[in-house]
Amino acid sequence: MTAPAIRTVPTQPVEGQKPGTSGLRKKTRVFMQPGYLENFTQALFDAIGGVQGRTLVVGGDGRFFNDRAIQIILRMAAANGVARAIVGQGGILSTPAASHLIRLRGTDGGIILSASHNPGGEDEDFGMKFNGPNGGPAPESVTDAIFARTTELAEYRTLDTPDLDLSARGETALGGMTVEIVDPVADYAALMERLFDFAAIRDLFASGFSMRFDAMHAVTGPYAREILENRLGAPAGTVLNGTPSPDFGGGHPDPNPVWARPLVDLMMGEGAPDFAAASDGDGDRNMILGRGVYVTPSDSLAVLAANATCAPAYTGGLAGIARSMPTSRAADRVADRLGIGMYETPTGWKFFGNLLDAGRVTICGEESAGTGSDHVREKDGLWAVLLWLNILAARRLSVAEVMARHWAEFGRNYYSRHDYEAVAADRANALMDRLRSMTEFLPGQSFAGLTVEAADDFAYADPVDGSTSARQGIRVMFDDGSRVVFRLSGTGTEGATLRVYLERFAADRHDLPADQALAPVIAAAEALALIRDHTGRAAPDVTT
Ligand code: G6P
Ligand code: ZN
Numbered sequence: 001m002t003a004p005a006i007r008t009v010p011t012q013p014v015e016g017q018k019p020g021t022s023g024l025r026k027k028t029r030v031f032m033q034p035g036y037l038e039n040f041t042q043a044l045f046d047a048i049g050g051v052q053g054r055t056l057v058v059g060g061d062g063r064f065f066n067d068r069a070i071q072i073i074l075r076m077a078a079a080n081g082v083a084r085a086i087v088g089q090g091g092i093l094s095t096p097a098a099s100h101l102i103r104l105r106g107t108d109g110g111i112i113l114s115a116s117h118n119p120g121g122e123d124e125d126f127g128m129k130f131n132g133p134n135g136g137p138a139p140e141s142v143t144d145a146i147f148a149r150t151t152e153l154a155e156y157r158t159l160d161t162p163d164l165d166l167s168a169r170g171e172t173a174l175g176g177m178t179v180e181i182v183d184p185v186a187d188y189a190a191l192m193e194r195l196f197d198f199a200a201i202r203d204l205f206a207s208g209f210s211m212r213f214d215a216m217h218a219v220t221g222p223y224a225r226e227i228l229e230n231r232l233g234a235p236a237g238t239v240l241n242g243t244p245s246p247d248f249g250g251g252h253p254d255p256n257p258v259w260a261r262p263l264v265d266l267m268m269g270e271g272a273p274d275f276a277a278a279s280d281g282d283g284d285r286n287m288i289l290g291r292g293v294y295v296t297p298s299d300s301l302a303v304l305a306a307n308a309t310c311a312p313a314y315t316g317g318l319a320g321i322a323r324s325m326p327t328s329r330a331a332d333r334v335a336d337r338l339g340i341g342m343y344e345t346p347t348g349w350k351f352f353g354n355l356l357d358a359g360r361v362t363i364c365g366e367e368s369a370g371t372g373s374d375h376v377r378e379k380d381g382l383w384a385v386l387l388w389l390n391i392l393a394a395r396r397l398s399v400a401e402v403m404a405r406h407w408a409e410f411g412r413n414y415y416s417r418h419d420y421e422a423v424a425a426d427r428a429n430a431l432m433d434r435l436r437s438m439t440e441f442l443p444g445q446s447f448a449g450l451t452v453e454a455a456d457d458f459a460y461a462d463p464v465d466g467s468t469s470a471r472q473g474i475r476v477m478f479d480d481g482s483r484v485v486f487r488l489s490g491t492g493t494e495g496a497t498l499r500v501y502l503e504r505f506a507a508d509r510h511d512l513p514a515d516q517a518l519a520p521v522i523a524a525a526e527a528l529a530l531i532r533d534h535t536g537r538a539a540p541d542v543t544t
Contacts (some may be wrong), residue, residue: 002268003175003176004159004161004175005159005160006079006157006158006159006161006175007157007158007159007251008155008156008157008443009012009035009038009155009156009158010154010155011035011039011042011153011154011156012152012153012154012536013039013151013152013153013289013332014035014039014040014150017043017130017146017147017150018040018042018117018143018147018150019138019143019146019147019406020074020352020490020491021347021490021491022116022127022129022137022299022349022350022490023112023114023127023128023129023130023137024040024123024127024128024129024142024244024493025115025118025126025127025491026042026124026125026126026127027067027123027124027125027126028063028064028121028124028125028126028210028216029122029123030126031065031069031126031128031360031465032065032122032196034070034494035156035373037069037072038076038156038321039074039153039156039218040128040146040150040155040369041072041076041111041128041148041149041150042076042080042149042153042155042157042335043146043147043150043153044111044130044149045076045077046111046147046149046153047142047145047146047149047180048108048130048142048145048146049083049345050080050437051077051081051082051085051108051269052080052081052082052107053081053082054076054081054082054083054107054108055082055083055084055085055086055105055106055107055108056082056084056103056107056108056109056110056111056175056301057085057086057087057093057095057102057105057109057110057111057131057288058070058073058074058077058085058086058087058088058091058093058096058108058111058113059087059088059091059098059110059112059113059184060091060092060093060111060112060114060282060303061092061094061095061102061113061114061120061219061244061282061283062091062092062114062218062219062244062245062246063113063114063115063120063121063124063126063246063247063248063281063395064088064120064122064124064126064246064247065122065126066092066113066246067091067166068170069113069126069128069245070087070091070113070166070403071163071164072158073163073404074087074174074177074179075159075174075175076156076157076158076396077177077383078159078161078174078175078176078177079157079158079175080149081176081177081179082174082177082474083177083326084178084179084180084317085104085174085178085179085180086101086107086110086179086180087166087180087181087182087478088182088184089167089169089179089182089184090166090167090184090233090385091113091166091185092184092219092222092244093110093112093184093219094188094219094220094223094281094282094283094284094381094382095114095116095172095282095284095378095381096111096188096284096372096376096378096380096381096382096383096419097185097187097188097223098131098135099110099135099136099377099378099380100135100187100188100191100375100376101182101187101188101333102134102135103134103135103362103376103377104132104134104191104350105173107133107135108133109132109133109138110130110131110135111128111129111130111131111302112128112130112131113126113127113128113283113284114125114127114129114281114527115250115261115281115287116218116280116281116282116284116320116491117253117254117255117280117281117285118252118254118281118332118491118510119247119250119252119253120246120247120248120281121246121247121250121251122275122289125421126161129142129495130146131377131378131463131517132353134377135356135376135378135380136349136350136351136352136353136356136357136377137227137348137349137350137353137377137378138349138350139301139350139354139451139467140467140469141166141424141467149484156254158538159174161175162231164179166181166308168181169182169183169453170176171183174500175465177466180461180463184222184223185222185226187230188223189223189227189231190225190376191349191376191383192386193312193315194232194312194385195204195311195312195375195383195386195388196311196312196386196387196389197311197312197391197393197394198231198232199392200393200394201232201299201386201389202232202233203225203393204389204392204393205232205233205234205235205449206233208542209275209392210273210274210275210435211234211238211261211273211275211276211277211280211389212238212239212240212273212275212276212277213226213228213238213239213240213276213279213385214240214241214255214260214262214263214276214277214279215240215241215244215275215279216241216248216251216253216254216255216259216260216278216279216280216281217243217244217248217249217251217253217296217372218244218247218253218279218280218281218282219239219243219244219281219282219283219475220229220237220283220382221242221243221244221337221409222244222249222253222280223241223283223402224238224242224279224382225239225242226241226259227382227386229335230352232389232435233359237417239476240263241444246469248281253281254280254281254285254286255277255280255281255285255286255287255369255381255385256281256287256369256444256542256544257287258543258544259293260287261441263276263278263287264294265512266526267290267291267293267294268291268292268470269430272291273291274291274390274398274399275289275290275291275388275399276288276289276290276390277289277381277384277385277387277388279381279382279385279434280381282367282383283502284349284370284372284377284378284379284380284381284511285368285369285370285379285440286300286369286370286371286382286384286385287369287390287405288300288384288385288399289399289402290398290399290400290402290524291398291399291400292400292518293399293400295365295399295403295417296328296367296514296544297327297365297366297368297369297370297371297416298327298328298331298365298367298399298413298415299328299330299406299413299415300325300326300368300371300384300388301321301323301330301331301363301364301365301371302328302330302331302333302334302410303370303391303402303403303414304363304365304384304388305318305331305363305405306334306338306406306409306410307320307391307394307395308362308363308387308437310314310339310390310393310394311387311390311393311397313373313375314362314373316365318338318340318361318362318363319340319341319359319360319361319362320335320340320341320342320343320355320360320362321334321335321340321341321342321360321361321362321363321364321365322340322342322343322344322345322352322355322360322361322363322364322366323343323344323365324344324345324346324347324348324351324365324366324367324368325343325344325345325346325347325365325458325460325472325473325475325485325533326347326367326417326473326485326499326501327365327366327367328367328413328415328503329413329483329503329505330412330415331365331409331457333410333411333470334410337353338384340414341360341361341407342354343360343361343463344460344468345460346458346460346472347366347368347370347472347487347490348375348380348471349364349366349372349379350363351460351462351469352372352377353377354462354463354464354465355463355531356374356377357377357464358464359374361374361388361401362374364379365379366379367415367417367501371383371384372384379397396402403468404510407510408510409535410507411505411507411508412505412506412510413503413504413505413506414504414505414512414514414517414518415501415503415505415514415516415518416501416502416515416543416544417499417500417501417502417543417544418499418500418502418522418540419497419498419499419540419542419543420500420531420535420537420540420541421497421541421542422494422496422497422498422499423495423496423498423534423536423537424495424496424498424542425509427496427534427535427536428488428495428497428535429488429496429536430498430534431476431498431529431530431531431534431535432488432498433484434529435474435486435528435529435535436474437469438455439454439455439456439457439474439476442455442476442528442540443455446529447523447524447527448478448491448520448526448527449477449520449523449524450479450482450520450521450524451479452476452478452479453477453478453479454475454477455474455475455476455477457470457471457472457473457474457475458471458472458473458474458475458485459471459472460472460540464510464543466473471493472487473485473487473540474487475487477518479523480504480509481505482502482503482504482505482521482524483499483502483504483521483524484500484501484502484503485499485501485526485531486497486498486500486523487494487499487501498531498535500525500529500531500540502518502521502522503518503521504517504518504520504521515543
C-alpha cells in the first residue's frame with residue numbers, strides 16, 4: 001500500500017482564535033466551519049515547534065462534533081509527521097484521564113476536545129485545548145504563541161484518507177503515523193486504586209453506606225461505573241445518567257446547585273442517601289453533597305486538605321496548598337495550622353502547573369468546582385469524590401459532621417458566587433473599568449456599612465518561573481475580614497459574564513444560611529459596583 005499523499009491546503013487567518021481560560025471555546029457551528037478547526041490545529045502544531053516524530057494523546061468528552069473533530073485532527077497530525085497518536089476508544093477521554101495518559105506514556109502532550117461544563121450540541125458549545133508534556137493545560141506563553149500563529153497562517157497540511165474506525169482497541173496506521181486506540185478508563189482507574197484505600201471504601205459500601213453519583217450524561221459515566229460500582233462494590237444504580245450522550249441529555253453538564261438541581265433536591269429531601277456527587281462534561285469538576293448539606297467547592301478544598309492523610313497517597317502530608325484568588329480563604333486556615341505553604345493564583349488550572357511540577361504544593365482547588373492534586377495536572381472530579389469517600393470511610397462520620405467539626409476547628413468562611421450572564425460586553429467592561437479606576441481610593445471608604453481595608457486588581461508573579469499575569473480580578477477586603485471579588489468570566493461564548501465572589505469569615509455561629517450570613521457583603525458589593533445599573537439585572541442569574 002502506498003502512503004497517502006500529504007495535501008497542503010492554502011488558507012487565510014481566521015479571526016478570534018484566541019484561547020481563553022481553558023483553551024479555545026466557541027459555538028459548535030463556528031468550529032464546524034470549513035477550515036476553522038484545521039487552522040487552529042495547524043497553528044497549534046506550528047506554535048509548539050512542529051510535531052515531527054512526536055507522540056500525542058487525543059480524546060474528548062464525547063460531545064457533538066467530537067468524533068468529526070478527532071478524525072480531522074488525526075489526519076492533520078499524520079500529515080505533520082506525528083509518530084504516534086494515542087486515542088481513547090470511541091474518541092473518549094475525560095480531561096483528568098487524558099492528563100494521566102500524557103504523563104504515564106511520557107508523551108509530548110495531548111489535545112483535549114471539550115467545552116467542559118458548557119452544553120453540547122450543534123447549536124451549543126465546543127472547545128479544544130492543548131496540554132503539555134507535564135499533562136497540564138498549556139501556559140499562557142504557549143497559548144499566546146498559538147494565537148499569534150493563527151493570525152499569520154497561510155496553509156495547513158492534511159491527508160485524503162477515509163475515517164478511521166475508533167471503536168476497536170489496538171493499533172492502526174494512518175499515513176506514516178501509528179494510531180493506538182486505548183481503553184479510556186483502565187489506566188485512570190488503576191491510578192485511583194493506587195492513591196486511595198479501596199479496601200476501606202469497599203467496607204464502607206458493604207456496611208450499607210449509600211451514594212448517588214450524577215454523571216450528567218457526560219464523560220464520567222463509564223469511569224464512575226467501573227470505579228464505584230465494579231471495583232468498590234457500590235450497588236448498581238449508584239451512578240445516575242451514566243451513559244455519555246453528544247448533547248448531554250439536553251442539559252448543562254455543570255455540577256452546581258442550579259444545573260444539578262435534581263441531585264440537590266434528592267439530598268435535601270426525606271430518605272436522602274449518605275453522600276452524593278456530580279461531575280461535569282469532561283470530568284474535571286465536582287460537586288459534593290451530604291444528607292441535607294451542600295459543600296461549597298472552597299470548603300471542600302479545605303476539608304480535603306485537612307484530612308488528606310486519611311488516604312494512602314497523602315499519608316506523608318502535603319507540601320503545600322494552592323487556590324485561585326476568588327476561592328475562599330478557608331484553605332488558608334488549614335495551611336496555616338499545618339505550617340505548610342499557601343499559594344494564591346489567578347483563575348485557571350494552568351496556574352497550578354508550575355507549583356505542582358516544582359513540588360511546592362500537593363493539593364489545589366478553585367471555587368469553580370475544581371479540586372485536584374499532584375497525581376495529574378488537571379483538576380479531577382472523581383479524584384475529589386474518592387478522597388471524600390476515603391475520608392468518610394476512615395473517620396466514619398457523616399458529611400454534616402465532618403463539616404461541623406471542620407468549622408468548629410477552623411471557623412467558617414461563608415461563601416457564595418453571584419453570576420450575571422450574557423451581559424452586553426460594553427456594560428460589563430464599564431463596570432470593571434470603573435472599579436479598576438476606583439481601587440486606589442477605596443481604602444477607608446464605607447459601603448453599606450462595611451469599610452474597605454484594601455483593594456487591588458489582582459496581579460500574579462509565578463514564584464517558579466517569574467512570569468506575570470495582571471488584571472486578574474478586583475479584590476476588595478473589608479475591615480471585618482469580609483471580601484468581595486469582581487471578575488469577568490474567561491470561558492463564556494456569549495456576551496460577558498460578571499462573577500461576584502462573596503466571602504465572610506465567622507469564628508463562631510456556623511449554622512446560618514449562606515445568603516443570610518453574607519447579606520452585609522452582598523449589600524456592600526452592590527453599593528460599591530452599582531451592579532444593577534450596569535447590568536440592568538435586578539438579581540443574579542445564577543447563585544452558587
Ligand atoms: C475552567 C478552568 C478552571 C477555571 C474556570 C473559570 O473551568 O478549567 O480552572 O476556574 O474555567 O471559569 P471562568 O468562567 O470563571 O473564567
Ligand atoms: Zn470541565
